[in-house]
Amino acid sequence: MDHLGTQRARDLLQPWDLVLRGGRPYQRARRTVLALSLLTVAGTPFLAARYLDRAWPAGLIVGATGSARVLGVELLDPLLSVGVWLARGGRPGLLAAALPVLLLVVVLGRFFCGWLCPYLPLLALSHSVRWALGKLGVPVLDLRLPGWVRFAVLGTVLAGSATLGVQLAVLVYPPALLARTAYRMAFGLGLGGGATVLAAVWLFDTTISRAGFCRSLCPGGALFSLLGVASQVRVRRVASRCTDCTACDVVCNLGLRPMSDRVDTGCDRCGRCIAVCPTRALSLSLEGRPR
Amino acid sequence: MNRRGVLGLAAGALAGLLARRPAAAAATLRPPGALPPGAFELACIGCFRCAEVCPTRAIRFPAGAALDAGQPFLALREAACVLCMACTEVCPTGALARIPAQAERVAAEVRIGVPVLDRRSCLPWSRQGVCRLCAYVCPMGARAVELVGPLQAPLFHAAGCVGCGLCEEACPEEAHAIHIVPAALQDGGRT
Numbered sequence: 001m002d003h004l005g006t007q008r009a010r011d012l013l014q015p016w017d018l019v020l021r022g023g024r025p026y027q028r029a030r031r032t033v034l035a036l037s038l039l040t041v042a043g044t045p046f047l048a049a050r051y052l053d054r055a056w057p058a059g060l061i062v063g064a065t066g067s068a069r070v071l072g073v074e075l076l077d078p079l080l081s082v083g084v085w086l087a088r089g090g091r092p093g094l095l096a097a098a099l100p101v102l103l104l105v106v107v108l109g110r111f112f113c114g115w116l117c118p119y120l121p122l123l124a125l126s127h128s129v130r131w132a133l134g135k136l137g138v139p140v141l142d143l144r145l146p147g148w149v150r151f152a153v154l155g156t157v158l159a160g161s162a163t164l165g166v167q168l169a170v171l172v173y174p175p176a177l178l179a180r181t182a183y184r185m186a187f188g189l190g191l192g193g194g195a196t197v198l199a200a201v202w203l204f205d206t207t208i209s210r211a212g213f214c215r216s217l218c219p220g221g222a223l224f225s226l227l228g229v230a231s232q233v234r235v236r237r238v239a240s241r242c243t244d245c246t247a248c249d250v251v252c253n254l255g256l257r258p259m260s261d262r263v264d265t266g267c268d269r270c271g272r273c274i275a276v277c278p279t280r281a282l283s284l285s286l287e288g289r290p291r
Numbered sequence: 292m293n294r295r296g297v298l299g300l301a302a303g304a305l306a307g308l309l310a311r312r313p314a315a316a317a318a319t320l321r322p323p324g325a326l327p328p329g330a331f332e333l334a335c336i337g338c339f340r341c342a343e344v345c346p347t348r349a350i351r352f353p354a355g356a357a358l359d360a361g362q363p364f365l366a367l368r369e370a371a372c373v374l375c376m377a378c379t380e381v382c383p384t385g386a387l388a389r390i391p392a393q394a395e396r397v398a399a400e401v402r403i404g405v406p407v408l409d410r411r412s413c414l415p416w417s418r419q420g421v422c423r424l425c426a427y428v429c430p431m432g433a434r435a436v437e438l439v440g441p442l443q444a445p446l447f448h449a450a451g452c453v454g455c456g457l458c459e460e461a462c463p464e465e466a467h468a469i470h471i472v473p474a475a476l477q478d479g480g481r482t
Contacts, residue, residue, distance in 0.1 A: 063339070063343065063381070069383070081384075084384050146295070155300040156304070158307065166361075166362065167336050171358070178359075179338070192354050192360070248323070
């Protein structure tokens with residue numbers, strides 16, 4: 001069904017994604033956290049390289065996304081901890097490091113992708129470039145891969161580690177790639193191959209498929225969807241307020257359709273659908289689905 | 292996840308399990324406390340934390356995007372390991388087993404590699420003069436390197452050596468007679 005509203009909804013899309021109509025505090029908080037995330041990932045290595053001899057900031061933070069020790073607390077990305085766990089079996093230390101983030105994912109679902117992934121600011125830039133290219137009349141593709149592809153990628157990455165003898169996630173997972181590229185630059189090792197993969201991912205998202213890597217290829221996103229399957233923090237719609245304008249469907253990075261209540265575990269809780277809704281029919285809530 | 296998702300996951304896992312293991316790469320010098328070759332590569336998540344805390348920046352990462360892109364190695368000739376054990380303390384997955392920076396624990400547990408001496412380049416062995424630099428910098432002392440003969444030529448004992456590379460780093464540029472090599476590559480102990 002092609003909606004008259006779709007074109008209007010497309011017009012709503014701005015370089016920085018959306019016209020904020022609701023959920024301003026949520027978006028402000030999210031963008032602040034995302035900016036801090038990127039700053040931490042890109043900045044910590046430079047601080048570490050600069051102040052290494054003074055053992056600072058080793059006491060505050062060691063590492064970045066993927067694996068960090070913040071004020072003495074170990075945090076480990078579930079994708080990496082599950083990969084090591086599958087390849088080598090569980091170890092108490094590994095489990096302890098993985099637990100805090102795992103618990104968050106179980107409660108909040110795929111929130112990492114919408115709230116913490118340092119690739120997201122780069123994705124926003126990709127949206128801007130797409131928008132600009134569109135304005136200039138340059139055609140940009142929006143390929144939509146089937147939903148099972150990301151699970152296939154996840155399966156390959158986790159199982160392939162056993163046969164290839166190397167953790168594969170770190171080679172294709174954008175947060176890990178970003179962190180490693182930042183480290184390489186900070187320690188004067190040159191950009192490295194990770195930057196090439198990252199550039200390929202960004203170009204794919206920009207020219208071939210909008211947020212296509214996040215939506216259909218990222219093994220981390222697939223794993224978070226799986227682990228967060230029981231999460232009750234979901235986008236819900238009050239049908240009586242909805243005008244079927246499709247703005248939410250258009251704005252969703254991950255190809256979900258809040259307007260038709262088709263928001264599954266793939267939702268990253270970014271709240272952009274809530275923010276663009278002209279009638280505030282959508283909300284992120286813990287309650288049961290209103291009927 | 293729907294049925295297609297489950298099937299996708301299964302198909303991906305199968306594809307991953309069928310992937311052809313590449314020809315074993317030449318063994319590499321890993322940071323101290325590293326698990327044996329094979330186990331280390333599976334446990335390491337390329338987080339860079341070991342390199343971040345390494346005071347001598349001996350820990351490097353390959354520049355390419357190949358399978359080993361996330362795996363740390365040591366460039367001992369450029370910077371030796373000073374056995375501070377900070378890397379083993381920050382490793383989140385146990386790829387580097389934690390070893391306290393105590394002399395006896397380090398001597399007993401650290402085996403980065405084994406020393407191989409090229410006697411044709413070594414100054415005393417090639418009768419060019421007395422040098423003793425390797426023995427002078429060695430933290431393990433006579434356990435790892437003994438000085439023999441009138442020219443105080445070094446005699447390495449792999450069993451007592453932790454492979455920190457201080458001798459390789461100290462060995463005069465024109466000689467560069469000492470190479471720390473992975474234990475797997477040791478060919479009959481030509482020391």
